[in-house]
Each structure stands twice: as structure tokens, then as C-alpha cells.
Amino acid sequence: MAKAYEKIANDLREQIRAGQYGPGDRLPSESDLIESTGRSGPTVQQAIRVLEAEGLVERRHGIGTFVRTRRTPVLRDNSRHQWEKRRAHASKEERLETGATEHDTGLEVNDLVFHASYREVEATEDIGEAMGVDEGTPLVERTYRTRYSAERYPFSLVTSYLIRSLVASNPDLLDETNEPWPGGTMNQLDTVGIEIDRVEEHVTARPPTPEEAEELGLPPGTAVIVLRKKQYDTEDRVVEMSHVTLPGDRTELLFTTHLERW
Amino acid sequence: MAKAYEKIANDLREQIRAGQYGPGDRLPSESDLIESTGRSGPTVQQAIRVLEAEGLVERRHGIGTFVRTRRTPVLRDNSRHQWEKRRAHASKEERLETGATEHDTGLEVNDLVFHASYREVEATEDIGEAMGVDEGTPLVERTYRTRYSAERYPFSLVTSYLIRSLVASNPDLLDETNEPWPGGTMNQLDTVGIEIDRVEEHVTARPPTPEEAEELGLPPGTAVIVLRKKQYDTEDRVVEMSHVTLPGDRTELLFTTHLERW
DNA sequence: GAGTGGTCTAGACCACTGT
DNA sequence: CAGTGGTCTAGACCACTCC
Numbered sequence: 088m089a090k091a092y093e094k095i096a097n098d099l100r101e102q103i104r105a106g107q108y109g110p111g112d113r114l115p116s117e118s119d120l121i122e123s124t125g126r127s128g129p130t131v132q133q134a135i136r137v138l139e140a141e142g143l144v145e146r147r148h149g150i151g152t153f154v155r156t157r158r159t160p161v162l163r164d165n166s167r168h169q170w171e172k173r174r175a176h177a178s179k180e181e182r183l184e185t186g187a188t189e190h191d192t193g194l195e196v197n198d199l200v201f202h203a204s205y206r207e208v209e210a211t212e213d214i215g216e217a218m219g220v221d222e223g224t225p226l227v228e229r230t231y232r233t234r235y236s237a238e239r240y241p242f243s244l245v246t247s248y249l250i251r252s253l254v255a256s257n258p259d260l261l262d263e264t265n266e267p268w269p270g271g272t273m274n275q276l277d278t279v280g281i282e283i284d285r286v287e288e289h290v291t292a293r294p295p296t297p298e299e300a301e302e303l304g305l306p307p308g309t310a311v312i313v314l315r316k317k318q319y320d321t322e323d324r325v326v327e328m329s330h331v332t333l334p335g336d337r338t339e340l341l342f343t344t345h346l347e348r349w
Numbered sequence: 350m351a352k353a354y355e356k357i358a359n360d361l362r363e364q365i366r367a368g369q370y371g372p373g374d375r376l377p378s379e380s381d382l383i384e385s386t387g388r389s390g391p392t393v394q395q396a397i398r399v400l401e402a403e404g405l406v407e408r409r410h411g412i413g414t415f416v417r418t419r420r421t422p423v424l425r426d427n428s429r430h431q432w433e434k435r436r437a438h439a440s441k442e443e444r445l446e447t448g449a450t451e452h453d454t455g456l457e458v459n460d461l462v463f464h465a466s467y468r469e470v471e472a473t474e475d476i477g478e479a480m481g482v483d484e485g486t487p488l489v490e491r492t493y494r495t496r497y498s499a500e501r502y503p504f505s506l507v508t509s510y511l512i513r514s515l516v517a518s519n520p521d522l523l524d525e526t527n528e529p530w531p532g533g534t535m536n537q538l539d540t541v542g543i544e545i546d547r548v549e550e551h552v553t554a555r556p557p558t559p560e561e562a563e564e565l566g567l568p569p570g571t572a573v574i575v576l577r578k579k580q581y582d583t584e585d586r587v588v589e590m591s592h593v594t595l596p597g598d599r600t601e602l603l604f605t606t607h608l609e610r611w
Numbered sequence: 612g613a614g615t616g617g618t619c620t621a622g623a624c625c626a627c628t629g630t
Numbered sequence: 631c632a633g634t635g636g637t638c639t640a641g642a643c644c645a646c647t648c649c
Contacts, residue, residue: 292554310572411646
């Protein structure tokens, strides 16, 4: 029992892997495949859909089906946290120059477009548990979108939560016209006497929701990396938590763990 | 222009999100949907396929279509590296007791089944570049599969590369009957005078290949996390590199970054 | 055997792209 | 306009599961 669409998909996959069709090449058209395989339209289509779901090919309406090319990855390095902390105590001029994303990507501020919005919310059960506060605790929620100015879609979707009572002593932090915070979150937290001691990042992966696919401009056959970041202060409290969605086909996370010497 | 299958998928997705169908619940059968929507079989099927690809539902042949339940995640913590290094200098008895996976999962050795195989290979261009050696350099390749003894499929696919010349002075390391290495890789590297200084882990995500889906027992609508680990010794050489494939629906990576105090 | 999902067909028509 | 992929139908038959 060889399923027809599976056989067609396997044959094409093999040819792609063997290099008979390289990245960017056009595959035979559906009508070609209908003829060469002797199968019906829907069957051939389903075969191509399988390859599309694997991220192997891309269908372009009215043009053809093409072997996918890998997008250039955006690197996100966990040394960014130490870098950001150091910057928080640097001079004001230095702080305004670059942000953590520029540090990662090596780009200029002008190459990037930020969009941020601000809201006050109450902790849900889920968030409260993760941050170690009761459900209903007032929080400050900030939502970020960052993209290259030359591109259409952002390369990250970020929602960040702060405990309102911890930051309320600096009114600037409750003023949404200040977005994005000059000098970064760690610098602003310093103004209310909070020092970050460690950062925990939880990483999982899954297919995107339709909303995420839409907002990140993800083609079918792509996964997202979901990163939940928690920043602990020197008193072991969770001071900030972020939920970050990253396109899997163009994001590479780098974590360096330094070990004690013998 | 409302695509019929999209509309059906959207309606069902909305109902699932609203909790009208909870995790584990059965959705209406295809024939029900054909009747209630007035659409043909293939159209209804395509709608369900969309939800399946999103990881939202699971189709069971001859039984029905069900809302997916989340699998219990396996946590993989980067403190495992420091833990493993410390263990490498512990007593022999301690070393034999547990491995890094047990450390992560809190399980006993008997709850886990390891399978390892050994091969000598030459560095490909790709691997050579990552490890900082010339193409063709002799390597030791070890392949691991780890699973819970109660389960059918492994929860990680690991391929590890060592530079042969660096480990050749200990014949035990070239003996494949020794798998898995007692005391762990860091302990064995210690026997040839190598100390690991830091670990770099590169993380990306993508849909699984058919082979990975098969070997990990992944249902459609799942992503994999791809982790490339590089271990640097105190002389800044890449001593070991691993390629790890993890099921995205049940793996959670945790990375803790400790920051210098002000 | 009844009910479920899985595969497939032959053909129609629509929508998008490039010439 | 020709060529491409996108959607849909009506109905057939198969395969699996449970009773």
C-alpha cells in the first residue's frame, strides 16, 4: 500500500536532497506532475503540500513551486545580558548609542525600526505564578516589535511584564511616551534601585499560530522559537518577565556557559 | 473571497480557543461537518489538516479528531554542564550513579534506556569549520538515543564528534564497547588531560524531517529544536561538538546567565 | 457491522503572474 | 493571453477501531 501522494513527495524530496533541484530552483509544474505521475490534481497538490509543510519548498501562486533558500539568521547571544548590565552604568552618551539588538546584530540604530506600546494590566494566574506574585497584582505590560528598516516584517514579538509597585517610584517608567526606554530596561531598573543578578531563559519550539505567522510574515513550513525570559534581582525576586516569539527559520540563539576551573 | 476550508478551520479554532472543545475532546466527525457546513469531503478534510499542522488537533484513524493535550516537558538545564564537570572529579562510585540526563529529569538510571553507537569518520567541510579543524581530519563519531523505559520513542537524537588525535592516548575512548562512557564525556576527556572551559549552545527550530518525525514518534504539527553544542577546552580549542535534535512539543531548555555584581 | 478518518478521481472554475 | 498554483465538488472505495 504505497500512498500515491506520499510516493510523489518522497520522489521529489529525494531529488531535492540529491541536488537535482537546488535552492531557488523551480520544481515541475503541477500539470507536468499530473502527466508524469498519472495522478489527479488534488493528489499531486497534496504531495506538494507535504513538502511545503516540511519547509522544503515554497509555492508561489501563478509562478511555480520553488526549493526554499535559507534566510540569513539573526543571532541572539546571551552575552547580551552582561553587556546590557555593563551599559546601564555607562555614560548617558554611550547608552543612547546602541541597544542590545544592535549589539547582537552589529547594526546601526538607523537600520532598525522599533515599535512599542504600553499598558497596565493585572497578573493572570499563569504570569503571577511565573513571577512569584499573586494573581491580580498590578503589572506594567510593554509590547515590542523590532524589524529591519529594509524589511516588512519584524523578527521578534516581545511582551514584557514588570511589577508595578517595584518601578512606581520613577514616574518615567509609567510614562508610555518614553518608549523605548532610553538606556534599556536594566538602566531604568537601576533608577529604582534594582540590580539584576541573573537571567533565566526558557526555550521551546512549536508551529506558529495563524496570528504569529501573519505578524512575522512566516511562510508555511516554519516553526517559532518561544522564549520566556525571567530577570531576577539580587534579592532573588523576579523583577521582569518577557515572552518572546522568534521566527525559527531565521533566528539562532547562542548560549555560552562558562565553567569553573579545576 | 472567503476560502471555504479556511472558514471551517477558523470556526473550529475559535471554538477550541473558547473552550467549547477542551484538551482531549473529540471534534465533530467529518461527516457531521460535511453536513453542517454543506461542503464536500476533501474541503472539510483540508480544514482539519490546517488545524493538525498547527498542532491544535490530532486525527486518529477510525476513532476521531481530538484536541491535542500538551505532553509533559523534559527540562534540559544548562547548569548540567557545571554539574557534569564537578562530577568528573568526584569518586568513581558517585560517577557511576547518575548521568546528566538523570540530573535534569530527576529520574533513576533504571528509568532510562540508552543506546549508543560508535564510528570513525573524517570531518566534513561543515563540521570541520565548526570545530576549527581541516576538512578530512579524523574524528570519533558517537550517536546516542535516550528514552524513558516506559516509552516507545527517544526524547533526543544526539550525534557527537571528538577530534581523534586529542583522545587517542586513552584507548578506552576508541573502544566502542565502552558506550556509554562511564562518568560522562568530561570525565573521559580528563583522562587525556583536557579540561572544558566553556560550552556554547546554538539553538534553532524548524519542522522535523520525515526521518526525525519517524524516529522521535512526532505527530504532524510538531517542531523540533536543533541544538549544536560546542565544548571548548582551556586552550580555546573546540574539543567536542554535538548535534542534538529534540522534540519541540516536550522539550524545554533552560539557560541561566549569571551577571557580575555592581 | 457501524462509524470514523484516509485516499483518490475527473473535471471544473478561480486567481495570480508575466508577456 | 498562456501558464501557473488554489479551491472545490460528488462520489467512490479503503483502512482502522470498537462493539
